[in-house]
Amino acid sequence: MAVLDGKQIAREIREKLATEIQDLKQEGIVPGLAVILVGDHPASRSYVLAKERTCKELGMHSVLTELPESISENELLQYIQAFNNDEQIDGILVQLPLPSHISESKVIETILPEKDVDGFHPINIGRMHAGDEQAFIPCTPLGILEMVKQTGEDISGKHVVVVGRSNLVGKPVGQLFLQENATVTFCHSRTKNLCEQTLQADILIAAVGKPNLITEDMVKAGAVVIDVGVNRKEDGKLCGDVDYEAIKPKAKHITPVPGGVGPMTITMLMNNTVLASKWRKQLKEVH
Numbered sequence: 001m002a003v004l005d006g007k008q009i010a011r012e013i014r015e016k017l018a019t020e021i022q023d024l025k026q027e028g029i030v031p032g033l034a035v036i037l038v039g040d041h042p043a044s045r046s047y048v049l050a051k052e053r054t055c056k057e058l059g060m061h062s063v064l065t066e067l068p069e070s071i072s073e074n075e076l077l078q079y080i081q082a083f084n085n086d087e088q089i090d091g092i093l094v095q096l097p098l099p100s101h102i103s104e105s106k107v108i109e110t111i112l113p114e115k116d117v118d119g120f121h122p123i124n125i126g127r128m129h130a131g132d133e134q135a136f137i138p139c140t141p142l143g144i145l146e147m148v149k150q151t152g153e154d155i156s157g158k159h160v161v162v163v164g165r166s167n168l169v170g171k172p173v174g175q176l177f178l179q180e181n182a183t184v185t186f187c188h189s190r191t192k193n194l195c196e197q198t199l200q201a202d203i204l205i206a207a208v209g210k211p212n213l214i215t216e217d218m219v220k221a222g223a224v225v226i227d228v229g230v231n232r233k234e235d236g237k238l239c240g241d242v243d244y245e246a247i248k249p250k251a252k253h254i255t256p257v258p259g260g261v262g263p264m265t266i267t268m269l270m271n272n273t274v275l276a277s278k279w280r281k282q283l284k285e286v287h
């Protein structure tokens, strides 16, 4: 059994990104990220502040816009349009979820695809499904793929079982592993006999948001177990979807929560923002 240390892997990737950002600065380019937070959900606020802090650490430009819960959809769209037209901004992220009076799809579709570093715009989803290289891949799936690659395990031909089918994680992560030539099974709340499916997994990805959904009897010995759950316990502590202590001895590799997928997500956002600045520069050179 080996614990996949997301913090450590994230640190190594950030070091490479910092060097890349220094090189871009020599050419007069500073990658810039705009983060928009609507309302004052405490957990969302803490993620958004962590994103800001990481940008600063890496020498990137970052702008945080905090807007009241009561803001109208139109006003929010105007902020996005301003960042679309802002030459200093390469990436735009609107923290989800949004208040119920605002349409998430309208918000996402207003972001220019070339600035959609979350990879949630239909253009980027389509490009990713088509295997286009110039697609932004959502940060959590990208972070998961990086972690699995770090184990040195061959992904090609392996059976990946994804539990959860959200647009943010489940659907794109399955697609990403399919592109790596894995055989992929998607499971969800209507799946009959979940255990039967998860026991087939060489790589098991749990992304539901339910503590202890994955118990020891559901995991094949020697599997790679990736826990994407972000659940807040009554004592305020964070836990995942996987019964970590019980499964740890059985798994070949397992990610903890916290300290697993979470830190990778933020790092991949930085990675996507650097990519966005490079792609935008290429576009400018062509025109």
Ligand SMILES: Nc1nc(=O)c2c([nH]1)NC[C@@H]1CN(c3ccc(C(=O)N[C@@H](CCC(=O)O)C(=O)O)cc3)C=[N+]21
Binding pocket: 046, 047, 050, 093, 094, 095, 096, 097, 118, 139, 140, 230, 238, 257, 258, 259, 260, 261, 262, 263, 265, 266
């Ligand atoms: N537009 C948008 N893009 C997102 O990528 C997005 C979002 N909205 N809304 C919410 C989810 C959730 N998410 C996390 C990021 C980092 C940690 C993270 O760093 N977690 C730390 C612990 C943090 C703590 O202790 O609170 C860890 O797991 O070690 C967790 C969750 C990004 N999301």
